[in-house]
Amino acid sequence: MADARPAGSATVLRVVLGKRLQVLREKAGLTYEDAGRALDVTHATVRRMEKAEVGLKLPYVEKLLGCYGVDDPAEIEGFLALAREANRPGWWHRFRDVLPDWFSAFVSLEQEANLIRAYEPHYVPGLLQTEDYARAVLRAGMPHARPAGIDRAVAVRRERQALLTRDSPPLLWVVMDETVLRRPIGGPEIMRAQISRLMDATALPHVKLQIMPFAAGPHPAMYGPFHIFRFPQAELPDIAYAENLVGASYFDQRDDVSAFLEALDRMCAQAPPAHTTEALLGGLRKEI
Structure with a gap:
């Protein structure tokens, strides 16, 4: 990445969760297109979630986790809790x-x-x-x-x-x-x-x-x-x-x-x- 507006403009936690979603998708053997069909969105939306270019919509995240084979309720809730925190703007947002x-x-x-x-x-x-x-x-x-x-x-x-x-x-x-x-x-x-x-x-x-x-x-x-x-x-x-x-x-x-x-x-x-x-x-x- 060499960009004036990088994924880093998201909270770092959102970047981390995006990468974890990518790992889970690849471990499940699914493409962007496969994941997009599961959400009824384009493959670009899934890619942007993984690159932290958009916020993490909780219903999308929960559905993707199920699609990727994550079925432990505690693990799912833990991931969703982190997603909620990642979507919260940092303190610097008030100085925008x-x-x-x-x-x-x-x-x-x-x-x-x-x-x-x-x-x-x-x-x-x-x-x-x-x-x-x-x-x-x-x-x-x-x-x-x-x-x-x-x-x-x-x-x-x-x-x-x-x-x-x-x-x-x-x-x-x-x-x-x-x-x-x-x-x-x-x-x-x-x-x-x-x-x-x-x-x-x-x-x-x-x-x-x-x-x-x-x-x-x-x-x-x-x-x-x-x-x-x-x-x-x-x-x-x-x-x-x-x-x-x-x-x-x-x-x-x-x-x-x-x-x-x-x-x-x-x-x-x-x-x-x-x-x-x-x-x-x-x-x-x-x-x-």
Whole structure:
């Protein structure tokens, strides 16, 4: 998958259930057409359910499970309960006025991942931004937005950051260019506070931060920022995300994701180790 509007725009659970339906259908030896006839719909409808491109209608799901040979009432009810949950919009749905569809997908993946890796050459990742820094970044990136729109976008970032303080948070492993910390955003006071926030983050057991210094020279990811998400669900492959000015692309094909992973692994080996980051940040803060 490499698409500006991926299946990831659905809740991740809906993607997982779609894949489980696909496995059950194939195990039963049925085609899309066979399943479509059982529901009296086109084969495309079944395919879209499996690809999480549409919601999971409970009567359809229940009928498909029976068609695929699932006859245990407890198993059927368990699947239907998950389908109900999957159809519920995520918290980010209430921010759809300021959250484009292509980024809603990102937030869904971020919320469900158990490992988030990222390379960032331009600014501090949203999960680690202070509110003042976030506001300055958003004003620069949304020059025509009204103050209320900026406030809403900042609120989204606050909500996203809650995942780092929840029970069983994901491991966040970020490589940032030194450029990020040298670029003045919002003024010296805001930058000092932001660096202090990063120093606090390095003390968290589930946050790993590395700084790629200018002196390290060229590295394999000098094309732009990207994220890689890994999930606890066996049905979901790793997904890579690369953003541009007007949208984003998502990749889940093994060869594509491997290219991102290899670049990031090489950068992690090239950058100073994470245990030195707090001292590096302290030095940079003194220079501001």
